[in-house]
Amino acid sequence: MKCPVCHYLDTKVIDSRASSDGLSIRRRRECLKCGFRFSTNEEMEILDLVIVKRDGRRESYSREKLIKGLKKALEKRPITEDSFKKLVHVIERDLQVLKKNEITSLQVGQIVMKHLKRADQVAYIRFASVYESFKDAQEFRKELNKLLGKRKIVKKGK
Numbered sequence: 001m002k003c004p005v006c007h008y009l010d011t012k013v014i015d016s017r018a019s020s021d022g023l024s025i026r027r028r029r030e031c032l033k034c035g036f037r038f039s040t041n042e043e044m045e046i047l048d049l050v051i052v053k054r055d056g057r058r059e060s061y062s063r064e065k066l067i068k069g070l071k072k073a074l075e076k077r078p079i080t081e082d083s084f085k086k087l088v089h090v091i092e093r094d095l096q097v098l099k100k101n102e103i104t105s106l107q108v109g110q111i112v113m114k115h116l117k118r119a120d121q122v123a124y125i126r127f128a129s130v131y132e133s134f135k136d137a138q139e140f141r142k143e144l145n146k147l148l149g150k151r152k153i154v155k156k157g158k
């Protein structure tokens with residue numbers, strides 16, 4: 001980390017503190033040459049996590065892909081940038097908690113859905129249907145009905 005004042009390349013970390021969600025670290029640093037103190041906010045990135053797709057292909061985890069999928073599901077839905085960021089964070093936290101090097105795309109999808117369900121139910125349904133995580137149409141309908149609550153569809157005539 002370069003000193004912003006004298007551009008010396010060596011700094012000492014005086015203090016580091018993880019954010020409440022555990023996904024970023026704030027570090028207080030001191031330049032070893034001029035003694036200037038400054039702080040950095042480092043976002044943690046998930047590394048070395050391999051996603052096993054349903055056809056067996058493997059690819060490394062990508063936050064960009066997660067964001068792309070979430071944005072698609074949340075298109076035109078009322079969600080603030082801050083809530084969106086938090087959503088990405090909680091999903092990644094859950095991925096990290098698993099402490100695995102490999103995880104199936106199905107597991108990722110389940111984690112995403114768990115959090116989307118809380119954040120936005122329309123987005124949840126969109127994601128779930130795109131994701132095809134339901135074994136069949138019946139299961140999907142069941143889930144949909146659960147979300148729609150007790151509203152009953154009244155059939156007219158015969």
Ligand SMILES: [Zn+2]
Nearest residue numbers: 003006031034
């Ligand atoms: Zn310096």
